[in-house]
Amino acid sequence: MIAKEDDLEVTAVECTPGEVTLTWHDSFYSVYSALWLRDNDPVHRDARTGQRLISLVDLPQQPRLRAAEPQPPGHLTVSWEDGKTSVFALSWLRAYDRSLRIGSRPTRMPWMGQPATAFARCDYAEWMENPASREDWLYYAGRDGLAFLGNVSVENRAVMRVAERIGFIRETNHGGVFDVPSVTDRALPVRTGDPYRDPVPGFQLLHCLSASGEGSESIFVDGMAVAERLRAHDIDVFNLLCQTPILFRFQDAEVDLVAERAMLELDTQGQFRTIYYNDRSIAPLPLKGPRLKKFYAAYGQLARLLHETERSVVCRLQPGDLVLIDNTRVLHGHGASTGVRHLQGCYVDADGLYSSLAVLSRSRRSRHDGHAH
Amino acid sequence: MIAKEDDLEVTAVECTPGEVTLTWHDSFYSVYSALWLRDNDPVHRDARTGQRLISLVDLPQQPRLRAAEPQPPGHLTVSWEDGKTSVFALSWLRAYDRSLRIGSRPTRMPWMGQPATAFARCDYAEWMENPASREDWLYYAGRDGLAFLGNVSVENRAVMRVAERIGFIRETNHGGVFDVPSVTDRALPVRTGDPYRDPVPGFQLLHCLSASGEGSESIFVDGMAVAERLRAHDIDVFNLLCQTPILFRFQDAEVDLVAERAMLELDTQGQFRTIYYNDRSIAPLPLKGPRLKKFYAAYGQLARLLHETERSVVCRLQPGDLVLIDNTRVLHGHGASTGVRHLQGCYVDADGLYSSLAVLSRSRRSRHDGHAH
Numbered sequence: 001m002i003a004k005e006d007d008l009e010v011t012a013v014e015c016t017p018g019e020v021t022l023t024w025h026d027s028f029y030s031v032y033s034a035l036w037l038r039d040n041d042p043v044h045r046d047a048r049t050g051q052r053l054i055s056l057v058d059l060p061q062q063p064r065l066r067a068a069e070p071q072p073p074g075h076l077t078v079s080w081e082d083g084k085t086s087v088f089a090l091s092w093l094r095a096y097d098r099s100l101r102i103g104s105r106p107t108r109m110p111w112m113g114q115p116a117t118a119f120a121r122c123d124y125a126e127w128m129e130n131p132a133s134r135e136d137w138l139y140y141a142g143r144d145g146l147a148f149l150g151n152v153s154v155e156n157r158a159v160m161r162v163a164e165r166i167g168f169i170r171e172t173n174h175g176g177v178f179d180v181p182s183v184t185d186r187a188l189p190v191r192t193g194d195p196y197r198d199p200v201p202g203f204q205l206l207h208c209l210s211a212s213g214e215g216s217e218s219i220f221v222d223g224m225a226v227a228e229r230l231r232a233h234d235i236d237v238f239n240l241l242c243q244t245p246i247l248f249r250f251q252d253a254e255v256d257l258v259a260e261r262a263m264l265e266l267d268t269q270g271q272f273r274t275i276y277y278n279d280r281s282i283a284p285l286p287l288k289g290p291r292l293k294k295f296y297a298a299y300g301q302l303a304r305l306l307h308e309t310e311r312s313v314v315c316r317l318q319p320g321d322l323v324l325i326d327n328t329r330v331l332h333g334h335g336a337s338t339g340v341r342h343l344q345g346c347y348v349d350a351d352g353l354y355s356s357l358a359v360l361s362r363s364r365r366s367r368h369d370g371h372a373h
Numbered sequence: 374m375i376a377k378e379d380d381l382e383v384t385a386v387e388c389t390p391g392e393v394t395l396t397w398h399d400s401f402y403s404v405y406s407a408l409w410l411r412d413n414d415p416v417h418r419d420a421r422t423g424q425r426l427i428s429l430v431d432l433p434q435q436p437r438l439r440a441a442e443p444q445p446p447g448h449l450t451v452s453w454e455d456g457k458t459s460v461f462a463l464s465w466l467r468a469y470d471r472s473l474r475i476g477s478r479p480t481r482m483p484w485m486g487q488p489a490t491a492f493a494r495c496d497y498a499e500w501m502e503n504p505a506s507r508e509d510w511l512y513y514a515g516r517d518g519l520a521f522l523g524n525v526s527v528e529n530r531a532v533m534r535v536a537e538r539i540g541f542i543r544e545t546n547h548g549g550v551f552d553v554p555s556v557t558d559r560a561l562p563v564r565t566g567d568p569y570r571d572p573v574p575g576f577q578l579l580h581c582l583s584a585s586g587e588g589s590e591s592i593f594v595d596g597m598a599v600a601e602r603l604r605a606h607d608i609d610v611f612n613l614l615c616q617t618p619i620l621f622r623f624q625d626a627e628v629d630l631v632a633e634r635a636m637l638e639l640d641t642q643g644q645f646r647t648i649y650y651n652d653r654s655i656a657p658l659p660l661k662g663p664r665l666k667k668f669y670a671a672y673g674q675l676a677r678l679l680h681e682t683e684r685s686v687v688c689r690l691q692p693g694d695l696v697l698i699d700n701t702r703v704l705h706g707h708g709a710s711t712g713v714r715h716l717q718g719c720y721v722d723a724d725g726l727y728s729s730l731a732v733l734s735r736s737r738r739s740r741h742d743g744h745a746h
Binding site: 031033035036039046048049050051052053054055096168169170172173196198199202242243244245250251252257259261262268279280281282284285288289292296299300303304349351354358359362 | 424544546616624631642677
């Protein structure tokens, strides 16, 4: 803690009506604009949840600063031309300037085919008991989109106990836990789960309860790596797949689930966000003539890349094995087999998983800070 | 049914290796490309769920047609150069050509302030018993993003019974059903629910269990109408709000939920999809200098439009009232009051709601077709 407090010493404070500049002990400096400071005055935040208690419309549109002083110790006090005063913790100001991206998720790393042992794998008992192991495992699950647990009890619905530790279970028309058809003689090509749902489930858990005879091989492919390969080598195909909405559909006696979306989805900054690909549920393409022809060519190119064997991670799930799949990027399927196996599955959403990771990191940091005293 | 069968008579069939052209009894004609027909051959579909049983990579890249005949009655038989044959129902071919958008959702209509009575309202008993009433109500809920039920039993968790009829309940850190704090002396400006969740819940239900004294007024605003107003009058502000990712956050002892997204989200065709706006959970803006200044101006303009009273729908929820809100477009809040009220809330996702609507429409159509015989 001493080192940290040293860092937080301020050697100079400059104040104009529009901004405050702080020069830190280590010669770095930070600039804070007046409206940003006014908007983030800690008196307007709920202490327990960090929720803001005012609206931007309640603030002056151009608040003007009068003065800023580095006191009381560890704090900055600013006074405003309208007579108000705000007090900020220097640690908070410094943290915001250093890392504007709070609570960031692990950066997702693309991968090619490799042994399944290259991915995170943890023993179930260790994972349940040791928060540090769980934190690491969740970090790698976020980074790679694929992680394994071993020695999970082979009881019915044991997958729920794991899911509840990770996040919030997504209820669907199959309930919270679903059984994966056990007849595996026919291969099932890789796909993402349930693209006809809106929103699409973020992560899928699959738990192997039993496997007899020559169990089939599970296959995993990184759809993000395929998307980036298309972007690098054939930008027109990539753009077409990002910009052409198609329909995914599943219907039976109880439901008629339809979602319209492009096969590839980017965020506002053009970064890969999601792949939606499932041979089974792609509805007849709603296109005609030359547009249909061009789209079929692009779709075929994507499909062939997804099926390239050098992209596959292959493994035979044993009873007690559990796999977690990032359903926004990793496709899964299985090979043909003569055996019978019983898997149970469950969906959890992204927010819960990344919240668990953040809370585990927070607890570890506060334990470490405690030890340092 | 007789009229329909007449429509389906084919007066001419033209076939080239690349496409089939059908001229219908009513002189309309439809063109189907070879690959599309091969891709949608009904023998490759699961009869119960409509799921495709093959992958595009299993098909010839350029299948060539040899001949097409309008038989057996009501069907088209096409033969392929590689010796295969496919049979399609004419009703299916005609339906696909007429309306390439299957299972479409109600078109969302923007609205301004108006009496709450302008929105769909149904008695709970009627809604539960009569599928036609439920279908209409869901249609209007989809179109307007706001609909009311009356005389819902004021039992604890009764909101779940309504939610289960609509779709799949979204479990969160508050559980399936959550209590809305009952102290309402302080006004709560309009906002969308939980933008820090990923994915954001699609629809919110709020059920009034009790209201004493001068109960507070609920306020609803159409964020889609506000977004379209910005697009029409200030495209730069609109684009900035669509393209600038910010952070929404909620943290307490159990969770640390963070989502990064722009305040306005469009689909691949540039249509409005979602507004994310919540004063309480917008994290300190991760921007600096001129970008921060420009963004604050845009954000302020959005906030002021959302707070314009002529955009508000205002009503006092009574015990037994329930409101359904499309959380991707309609903001909700409440005024100040001296009374105490008890609301219970619940989230359901978009897929379940639109599936219920589709299944209700399907059942009604099949009942009508039955009557016609």
